[in-house]
Amino acid sequence: MQIVHTLAELRQALAPFRHPAVVPTMGNLHQGHLELVRAAQSLGDVTLVTIFVNRLQFAPHEDFDRYPRTLESDYAQLAAAGCGLVFAPSEDELYPLPQTFKVQPPSELSDVLEGYFRPGFFTGVCTIVMKLLACTQARTAVFGKKDYQQLMLVRQMVQQFAMPIDIVGVETCRDADGLALSSRNGYLTTSERERAVLLSQTLQVFAKALRLGSTDYSLLETQAQQALAAAGWAPDYVTVRRRYDLQPPQAGDALVVLAAARLGATRLIDNLEV
DSSP: OOEEHHHHHHHHTTTSSSSSEEEEOOOOOOOOHHHHHHTTTSSSEEEEEEOOOOOOOGGGGGGTTOOOHHHHHHHHHHHHTTOOEEOOOOOHHHHHSSSSSSSOOEEEEEEEEHHHEEEEHHHHHHHHHHHHHHHHTSSSEEETTTTTHHHHHHHHHHHTTOOOOOOEEEEEOBTTTBBBOOOGGGGHHHHHHHHHHHHHHHHHHHHHHHHOOOOOHHHHHHHHHHHHTTOOEEEEEEEEETTTTTOOOOOTEEEEEEEEEEEETEEEEEEEEO
């Protein structure tokens, strides 16, 4: 596995390849990331993982400075998973000038759900993804479905800019009890970790009601949020949306249920397609 830190090194390393399959990450890797790497291996002639903690997608009060940087562990895990190339640039390398040109996604897609509670988040996400796709000359990019809104926005961004890139979504990787794997799970205390499974269980109950034919979405959302609040969570949202654009569903739409809630000091998200 080759590790590069500059754009010049990256371009030289990619020169022999025609179809890079890229997995963008912020590092602090876990099994969910490694599943993305394994999925990418059959989709290109080199599997490239980027590691970059993107300041643009963190609000001033969020955890940019304390976000774990675990490069040596990340490298070891990626080598064991069969990654071919890692691009781990510094901020100065990727942002040598202030990033005043930014990708602004449409508000109806980016200012709902996560975007409502994290203003500007998806501008930062779309800007760095666009930049990384340009830097890596990706022909395939692999993302996890756990960040469902991010995946939807990246797909539509690539489509609207006519970029010759396949965006592949990989199913959420979960612990044995059902908790979606996340770098932020490491912030949970032992007691919180035991209680954290309630988020996925709440989504399962919600999804089951939808499969059984319930269309009283407002009632189901209220019940789900009340169940979390009663167990000591602070829910931001538990809702059902149509998969394509995360707007309120109409009859016949393919559905997804999504949730974001804070347990102690840790904010977790999850979703489940119906």
